[in-house]
Amino acid sequence: MMMELDIVSLSRLQFAVTAMYHFLFVPLTLGLSILLAIMETVYVMTGRLIWRQMTKFWGTLFGINFVTGVATGVVMEFQFGMNWSYYSHYVGDIFGAPLALEGLMAFFLEATFIGLFFFGWDRLSKIGHLTVTYLMAIGSNISALWILVANGWMQNPVGSRFNPETMRMEITDFFAVVFNPVAQAKVVHTVSAGYVTASIFILGVSAWYMLKGRHLELAKRSMTVAASFGLAGALSVVVLGDESGYLTSDHQSMKMAAIEAMWDTEPAPASFTLIGVPDQENRVTHYAIHIPYVMGLIGTRSLTIEIPGINQLVLQAQDRIRDGIRAYDALQTIKATPRGEQAPAEAKQAFEQYGERLGYGLLLKKYVDDPRTATDEQIVAAANDTVPGVLPLFIAFRVMVGLSFYFLLLTGTFFFLSARRKLDKHRWLLWVAVFSIPLPWLAAEMGWLVAEFGRQPWSIEGVLPTAVAVSNLSPVTVLISLTGFILIYTVLFIIEMGVMIRAIRNGPQPDHAPVSAPFEKPVPSKPVQIGEAK
Known part of the structure; x- marks a missing residue:
């Protein structure tokens, strides 16, 4: 089924293109920054020039990647004002806070110390330059922290409330936003994925050098560091992936059901569908192979708690939409109250009771201007809209999980070979490492597809539907900008x-x-007098 060229679909597509392109550079930046700090630490501790050479070489690739990532990341932030103006108005008080902190605390910290990293080798002492490298790595990871805090709030909007007087969401507890369990799990999971990406990248490039018989001393040491770091990162990805699955089941039941293509609630503990072909129209999964108990353990960590199926969640959404209509009606009454007068107590009480469901009432805006006039058929249609695309989620999740275990096996294998000093004994394994270079990016993009596509039809889960969040633009305007971004990004990708x-x-x-430490005054040599030379 082809996507309609309406303003909502085009705006979603444009943001998806820019976000997923930008995320091609983020994981490598996160991982390489830490690996550079590790390599330079060894150089400072041992004084061996090979480790300095390694730091400078991989640092060059880090710099190339960082520049393109910054250029594409700035565009994303401008889109909130261009394509998602109502979103910015509705949740800007909350969403803007972590973005501002990301810009003030992380971007300037990161950018400043990146300059010192490249131009300070012969101007700073060893310890001074190493400190710069660690600050650069910390800045890179703090930048990811604040972005993922903002995204985690979109998945689980805690620490906030809707103010009927300003018609906006407002922060009630900043620390609840920052320490949102969904955000924290997402931070560690995403950052760990970046560590795996950089490790596989270094493994693959180093393996290519070994196959070509070039730079063997650098390649072997780089592979040793990357295998160890990558193995730790891959273990963290798997463990935190399990944590993310548990939190998704708790806070985003529909996303979890769609990932599993679970149409009906199963007796606990639910089975995991290893493979299958989901048919969303008929709500059945063809050729499914199930593994008993696994989904129940991942989603609930118990043998007795049920995971609700899609059909049951759709019925639940219908009830929430009806509550949302009541909240919308009360809100309109409050808004209509003349300034200086008290709104009717009944309206305030109704909004207190049903206000949390207002977002579900706004789902009807896709069908009617006034949700209070919606028919039963429109309520049913809006409830069905809460089901995201099951087939893409089903496939993306399994690709992501399968690759995560593959990375665990690959890094574990090279860690074992490194420990036994046999990195160059199996050429076919070196070729495997080379051809594995693109796979972490594929896994990362699949992860973001699961997170963002699985949240639809919400821009903020349960609070603001995507269809309501867009700017009042013509589809032609967005289509022109989308075409421009695709052309520019394609050229940037080829150049990069x-x-x-x-x-x-x-x-x-x-x-x-x-020869001498920077900033140290050289000791003047004593002139040699004639007759003193021996």
């Missing part, structure tokens, strides 16, 4: 890949540490 490949082919450059 060309620069990265050239840097890899050229390899590390010869490097010599300064």
Whole structure:
């Protein structure tokens, strides 16, 4: 079924294109920043120039990736005002806070120390430059923290309430927003995925050098560091993936049911569908192979708690939409009260009772201007809209999980070979590492598809429908900007890949540490008098 070229679909597509393109650069930035700090730490501790050369070489690739990531990330923030103006108005008081902190605390910290990292090698002491590298890594990860706090609030909007006087969501507890369990699990899971991405990238490039017989000393040491770091990251991804699944079942039941293509509630503990072909129109999964108990353990961590199915959740959504209509009616009464007068007590009481369901009432805006006039058929249609696309979620989730276990196996294998000093004994494994380079990006994009596509039809889960959040633009305007972004991003991607490949082919450059420590006054040598030389 082809997507309709309406303003909502085009705005969603444009944000998806820019966000998923931007996220091609984020994981590598996160992971390489930490790996650079590890490599330079070894250099400072041992004084061996090979570790300095490794830090500078992988740092060059980090810099290329960082520049493109910043350029594409700035565009995303402007889109909130361009394409999602009502979203910005409705939740800007909450969503804007972590974005501002990301810009003030992380971006400037990160950008400042990246400059010192590249230009301070011969101007700072060893300890001074190492401190800069760690601050650069901390800045990169803090940047991810605040963005993921904002995204976690979109998935689980805690610490906030709707103010009927301002018609906006407002923060009631900033620390609840920051320590939102969904956000915290997302932070660690996403950052760990970045560590795996950088580790597989270094493994693959180093394996290519070994296959070509080039830069062997650098390649073997790089593979050792990447295998160890990647194995820890892969274990963290799997463990935190389980935590994310548990929280999704608790806070986003429809997303969990769609990921599993669970049409009806099963007796606890629910089985996991290993493979199958979900048919959303008929609400059945063809050719399904089930593994007993697994989904119940992932989703509830118990053998007795049920996971609700899609059909039951749709019926539940109908009841919530009717409550949302009551909240909308009370809100209109409050808004109609002349300034300076008290709103009717009945309206206030009704909004207190049903206000949390207002977002469900707004789902009807897709069908009628005034949700209070909606028919039963429109309520049923709006409830069915709460089911996201099951087939894409079903496939994306399984690709992501399958690749996560593959990375665990791959990094574990090279960790074992490194410990036994046999990294170069199996050429076929080196080729496996080379061809594995793109896979972490595929897994990361599938993860974001699960998180964002699975939240539909909500821009803020249970609070603001996506169809209501868009700007009042013409589809032609968005189509033109979308086409422009695709063209510009394609050119940027080709340029960035060309620069990265050239840097890899050229390899590390010869490097010599300064003879004397920077900022130390050289000791003047005593003139040699004639007759003193021996």
